[in-house]
Amino acid sequence: MPKYYHDDPRWADIDALPQDDGGPYPLAAIAYTDEYSEAMSYLRAVMARNEMSERVLELTEHIIDMNPAHYTVWLYRAKVLSATNSDLSREIAWLNPTALRHLKNYQIWHHRQTIIDKLDSHVGEADFIATMLEQDAKNYHVWSYRQWLVKRFALFPGKGGADGEWDGEKELKWTEGMIEADVRNNSAWNHRWFVVLGGREGETVSDDFIKREIDYAQAAIRKAPQNQSSWNYLRGIVRHAKLPVSALKDFALEFATLESSDQVHSCHALDLLAEIYAAEENTWDEAAKAFELLATKYDPVRAQYWKYRQGLLRQGGVVA
Amino acid sequence: MSLVSGPGRGGMTDLPEELRLFVDKHVSYIQSLDTRKDELEYWLTEHLRLNGLYWGLTALHLLGHPDALPRHEVVDFVLSCMHESGGFGAAPGHDAHMLYTVSGVQILATLDAFDDLEARVKSGRQRIGQYIADLQDPESGTFAGDEWQEKDTRFLYGALNALSLLGLLHLVNVDKAVEHVQSCANFDGGYGTSPGAESHAGQVFTCLGALTITGRLDLVDKDKLGAWLSERQLKNGGLNGRPEKKEDVCYSWWVLSSLAMLNKVHWIDGKKLASFILHCQDPELGGFADRPGDMVDVFHTVFGIAGLSLLKFPGLAEVDPVYCMPRVVTKRCLGQ
Numbered sequence: 093m094p095k096y097y098h099d100d101p102r103w104a105d106i107d108a109l110p111q112d113d114g115g116p117y118p119l120a121a122i123a124y125t126d127e128y129s130e131a132m133s134y135l136r137a138v139m140a141r142n143e144m145s146e147r148v149l150e151l152t153e154h155i156i157d158m159n160p161a162h163y164t165v166w167l168y169r170a171k172v173l174s175a176t177n178s179d180l181s182r183e184i185a186w187l188n189p190t191a192l193r194h195l196k197n198y199q200i201w202h203h204r205q206t207i208i209d210k211l212d213s214h215v216g217e218a219d220f221i222a223t224m225l226e227q228d229a230k231n232y233h234v235w236s237y238r239q240w241l242v243k244r245f246a247l248f249p250g251k252g253g254a255d256g257e258w259d260g261e262k263e264l265k266w267t268e269g270m271i272e273a274d275v276r277n278n279s280a281w282n283h284r285w286f287v288v289l290g291g292r293e294g295e296t297v298s299d300d301f302i303k304r305e306i307d308y309a310q311a312a313i314r315k316a317p318q319n320q321s322s323w324n325y326l327r328g329i330v331r332h333a334k335l336p337v338s339a340l341k342d343f344a345l346e347f348a349t350l351e352s353s354d355q356v357h358s359c360h361a362l363d364l365l366a367e368i369y370a371a372e373e374n375t376w377d378e379a380a381k382a383f384e385l386l387a388t389k390y391d392p393v394r395a396q397y398w399k400y401r402q403g404l405l406r407q408g409g410v411v412a
Numbered sequence: 413m414s415l416v417s418g419p420g421r422g423g424m425t426d427l428p429e430e431l432r433l434f435v436d437k438h439v440s441y442i443q444s445l446d447t448r449k450d451e452l453e454y455w456l457t458e459h460l461r462l463n464g465l466y467w468g469l470t471a472l473h474l475l476g477h478p479d480a481l482p483r484h485e486v487v488d489f490v491l492s493c494m495h496e497s498g499g500f501g502a503a504p505g506h507d508a509h510m511l512y513t514v515s516g517v518q519i520l521a522t523l524d525a526f527d528d529l530e531a532r533v534k535s536g537r538q539r540i541g542q543y544i545a546d547l548q549d550p551e552s553g554t555f556a557g558d559e560w561q562e563k564d565t566r567f568l569y570g571a572l573n574a575l576s577l578l579g580l581l582h583l584v585n586v587d588k589a590v591e592h593v594q595s596c597a598n599f600d601g602g603y604g605t606s607p608g609a610e611s612h613a614g615q616v617f618t619c620l621g622a623l624t625i626t627g628r629l630d631l632v633d634k635d636k637l638g639a640w641l642s643e644r645q646l647k648n649g650g651l652n653g654r655p656e657k658k659e660d661v662c663y664s665w666w667v668l669s670s671l672a673m674l675n676k677v678h679w680i681d682g683k684k685l686a687s688f689i690l691h692c693q694d695p696e697l698g699g700f701a702d703r704p705g706d707m708v709d710v711f712h713t714v715f716g717i718a719g720l721s722l723l724k725f726p727g728l729a730e731v732d733p734v735y736c737m738p739r740v741v742t743k744r745c746l747g748q
Binding site for chain 2: 125128129132136158159161162163164166167170202206230232235236239276277278279282283285286289290291320321324325328331332393394395396397400401
């Protein structure tokens with residue numbers, strides 16, 4: 093049902109401000125366009141007199157439902173919420189279904205963040221995020237928002253969360269669940285890095301801790317040897333711990349050998365082997381062979397990249 | 413400039429064996445965009461109007477038809493979006509925001525209209541510069557989009573882009589901004605929207621662009637990032653923005669321009685990419701879609717054409733990989 097304001101007595105005091113677009117084009121071609129342009133003309137009118145009221149909240153709600161990307165409307169709504177001392181949990185209750193209807197919208201996330209920050213409570217947010225990720229498990233906005241929550245409420249493992257309901261240990265478990273559901277979900281791997289290392293910069297981590305993460309990544313690679321995300325994670329951890337890349341040689345050999353090129357099950361393993369061989373002058377021939385296989389057989393789309401790395405061998409240089 | 417999608421679809425008509433670029437169709441497609449005011453989508457995309465104008469104008473310049481939109485009217489419209497503060501809104505009556513301010517500056521630069529700006533708005537350049545500078549967070553060095561204080565490396569890049577075109581980089585703390593970009597580097601070699609956020613080709617473009625403008629590419633692990641970027645190419649030749657995501661024409665720009673800033677465009681298969689991009693155009697009604705079979709729009713149209721320009725496709729003007737503007741324009745503005 094379209095909703096109009098010109099025959100609503102609660103809005104009788106407002107002279108709508110139609111858009112002056114300078115053109116002769118009629119706006120009435122489509123009924124839905126009528127509804128939108130009328131609502132906008134009432135918004136212009138209330139903004140012109142800087143009205144902060146309950147009915148403006150209703151009006152902005154109506155417009156956002158039709159067009160959530162109109163960010164001036166969000167900005168004005170945020171001002172009205174603050175000026176009218178509105179109940180912010182009611183705002184969150186309205187935002188939940190709105191976010192579900194508009195999965196790609198940007199504005200909604202910043203709005204939510206400012207509200208949750210003011211409410212100073214994350215109650216209900218984990219459930220909301222779960223619902224959002226059911227729609228799209230790689231939604232960038234949702235993952236960025238989750239990171240913000242982890243930081244805002246100190247939900248890092250071993251740090252003790254704000255309450256028992258959601259703490260760092262639970263966050264790590266949840267991340268594991270997301271990776272288990274789709275081992276190729278790069279967003280989930282990135283989130284694990286953030287929870288485990290990224291959000292706690294400068295802190296030293298124990299050897300046990302590093303070993304746990306290496307084991308975790310290796311188990312995931314065994315499930316899907318051609319998965320970029322888990323290999324990136326593994327190599328990131330090894331680099332972070334300042335371990336030599338040769339520590340991964342036996343592991344890489346599980347997925348690729350140079351003896352028989354039919355036994356290459358992962359070009360990431362072959363890439364890693366090439367790097368290990370390139371690090372020692374006496375195995376440069378092996379490295380060259382690995383790069384050759386990558387350029388010609390396993391990853392020919394990036395042939396020039398592999399040739400570049402092969403060329404570095406001749407210059408005595410190595411790509412880290 | 414409307415952001416209404418369609419009317420055409422990319423790649424629905426059988427393309428001839430020898431792939432070509434349908435320049436005239438794309439020109440008339442872009443020219444027709446502002447005549448679609450009887451469509452609802454025209455009004456629902458009003459919040460992107462100034463961006464849309466920048467996308468359309470840039471595409472026309474790269475296609476070799478710089479005069480296809482009336483200069484005077486374009487300048488009038490851009491200036492009608494400008495606020496007292498020096499910021500620009502998406503359209504008249506919309507709040508000012510970094511993203512539209514950058515588009516406004518880019519359009520004025522492309523049309524060589526900074527003098528028009530000064531003639532019509534007192535201290536126009538300085539005012540725009542100050543609006544942008546005031547959005548820098550003195551503590552972290554990054555930039556907010558507007559008074560609402562959302563922060564994102566897109567805004568940081570946009571700020572440096574516009575300020576450098578205006579010759580006003582000295583208004584901000586460049587070292588702090590560079591530090592912030594550094595803090596967005598991830599373990600996989602890429603960059604995200606903020607420290608810790610997932611690597612994403614669009615954000616790699618913004619971070620590399622910021623480092624190129626500030627002359628600090630020395631801070632980048634070029635081989636590692638180049639490897640990550642070249643891994644974005646899929647078997648069909650298209651590029652994705654993150655591991656395990658679908659290909660999309662707009663990444664032809666964000667990935668390829670990033671590789672160009674690193675001098676590593678040759679690390680991917682350019683022929684396959686050009687073929688993928690050309691398959692996304694509508695040969696009859698003009699415009700490009702995100703992938704074959706989808707509706708065309710002006711956003712994918714400019715990034716498809718700009719990608720082809722980086723691949724040195726014949727007949728296109730040279731694009732600047734840092735600014736996504738014609739190279740002749742950035743040369744003029746930057747005094748190169």
